[in-house]
Amino acid sequence: MSDEVDHESVYGGLLDGEVSAQWAFGTDFADPLAGLDTTLPTDIDGSVLGTYCLMLADDALIMAQRLSEWCSRAPDLEEDVALANIALDLLGQARLLLARAAAADPGLVPILPTGSPVPPEDALAFFRGERQFRNVRLVEIENGDFGRTVVRLLLFATWRLAILQRLRASRDRVLSALAAKAVKEVTYHRDFAARWFLTLAQGTGESRRRVCDGLSATWPLLAELMDTHPVEREAASSGVGVDPAEVIDEVDAVLDEVFAASALGRPESAARVGVRGRRGRDGTHTEALSLLLAEMQVVARAHPLGRW
């Protein structure tokens, strides 16, 4: 390719020089952690760190997949683009977190046929079954309408931002670096969701009704984010993770601020129970996740030796 960038045609440059590199962004599989210090901090159990990273990664990955379902069908072009951008940020976070999980505990990564070019983070995303996913159920339920999507994103981003702010002090250098970056991104996500929540709640009777319906559908799933899972407790006590119990007050305060501005009361619906005590963090999910994964994973699973 010549030194000059061709501004006249979007296809300019595609046919010169090393063609393969110019076909699309993101088609190479360079290790996303190359350049980072991935040695385990002393006294850290790799399987605890790995599983903890999977939880944060799967939350982001599944939320990104749900948000990207809005591509080409959001209420207007600006929101279409905004939701896709938020999904992309979360996908980037998920990729780094999955790579970190694989480096911390290689035993988590599904075994693929010899010769498969699939990198560990993709193997985790595309070749695990539903029961190996550690995301909370909040992120996997269907989008519903735009109102429910906004409410879910508000609950999720509020919790995640509070966690990420504390995760900047993680003893794991990868998690601390990733958190410092992600805080900036999720700040925009939370503001986006909170402003739309307020706009819809204070809009028409219909838009307010939809926000209230969205809240009824998602609120019972918020508790799962707040309840400390044994893996989170271990990760927190060894200084690599954050105990979600620490963020309850902050999450409550932010949500109360949004509710107050929207003239809505805090919902009182009870937390949704799991199956024999098992919930998303334990690998027990709703049917919605299996359908989501079927769509997300089908191409990769059909071609485990495929090169793109």
Add this chain to the structure above:
Amino acid sequence: MRVTVIAVERARAVAADVVDPEMPMLTLEDLGVLRAVSLDGDTVVVTITPTYSGCPALSAMRDDLVRRLRDAGWSDVRIVVVLEPAWSSDWISPRGRHLLVEHGLSAPGPAPRHEGPVPLTLLAPPRALSCPRCGSADAVLTSEFGSTACRALYRCRGCREPFEHVKEI
């Protein structure tokens, strides 16, 4: 030693001249994405940092750097991606800011810094910006997310044209 210094400077000049794939009016150096260029034996080591975690342009930047350095005679090039310290829009150079405006984009103001919890902003953040086309300060936010994650969309009430603002981060 002297030869090495000159070689590093030459490599640095080549790397610094590579442009951002999504904002090609800016070089990677203008954008603050290029963090370091050094020599490890005969290998040129270029350190870059992504603007956003999911920035899809990163692999294009990597390919462009390798290709340009190879064209300039370095057969061994290693690209290292660092996450820390996290990229800030404050790192866009004065020249970069000038070029953004010249190409119809509004340049970012100072990035927010927080002590303690990040405050919620229920109202669109007041930004001291002006329309890159007509200079009017009377612009309204259309969306915090533009054609890439790093840009917000505005509409100028002076000339009535839309424009993009590179976000503070």
